[in-house]
Amino acid sequence: MKLYDAAWAPSPRRVRMYLAEKAIQVERVPIDLAAGEHLGDAYRALVPRGVVPALELDDGEVIVESAAICRFFEALHPDPPLFGVRPVEIARIESWTRRIEAEGYAAAAYALRNGVPAFAGRGLPGHWPEVSQIPALVDRARVMWAGFAEALDQQLAQNEWVAGDRYSFADITALATIDFARRARLTLPEGAEHIARWYGIVAARPSAEA
Structure with missing residues (x-):
């Protein structure tokens, strides 16, 4: 492979x-x-x-x-499980992964591709005809990002990890998304203490350097 x-x-x-x-x-x-x-x-x-x-x-x-x-x-390679084992755990991880992708990652992608001059004409990833930037999508991205960050902080106020009591693919997705968002000039709001606690732990894992 x-x-x-x-x-x-x-x-x-x-x-x-x-x-x-x-x-x-x-x-x-x-x-x-x-x-x-x-x-x-x-x-x-x-x-x-x-x-x-x-x-x-x-x-x-x-x-x-x-x-x-x-x-x-x-x-x-099912062990260690990163997509869950119990049905409810699998569903929880899938739900949060999709939410992170649809709200957090999408916000970062909108902001980057529509707000950074280097992406002029490349409003969509991959092979497309020229796609113009839409500045209004940067404003939408900021709204999406703020809502996503608030929801994630609330989730982490009640859970050690994004999808419950076990590190999972949802945590991987969230870390990659937050770091990507910084490139798009989207930052976490002040007071997001639960995300900050979680981020310190996941960013210290050896896999974060991969």
């Missing part, structure tokens, strides 16, 4: 953190996003959408989307 990776992007980082927690070794192929390698003919012959990460299996099939790649490895 080969994992097509990119050093600074949040989605590949999510996979790297997951693999580090599982102590799984996979051959990695770096893709230079700054140079546009993901949009070149060679990579798009493998991944037509031009996105990272991507996992090429030994039979040639390619899996994209970071959560799907991690689910694939979870089925192969």
Whole structure:
């Protein structure tokens, strides 16, 4: 298997953190996003959408989307469980992961792609015709981010980890999202003490450096 990776992007980082927690070794192929390698003919012959990460299996099939790649490895290596064991735990982790993606990560992506000059004409990730920036989406991103941060802080006021009493893929997703949001100039509000407590713990895990 080969994992097509990119050093600074949040989605590949999510996979790297997951693999580090599982102590799984996979051959990695770096893709230079700054140079546009993901949009070149060679990579798009493998991944037509031009996105990272991507996992090429030994039979040639390619899996994209970071959560799907991690689910694939979870089925192969169920211990330690990062997607839950009990039905309610699995549902809780899935629910929070989706919320983080839909509210927190989406806010960061809106802010970055519509507010940073370097992304002019690249309003959507991957291979698309030119997509103009929409400045109003930066304002929407700030509203989304504030609401997401408040909800996450409330959740962590009652739970040690994002989805309950066990570190999970939801924590990986939240850490990658918060760090990504900083690049998009979205910061946590003052007084988010529960996120701060949690962040100190998860950021200190060795996997956070993956």
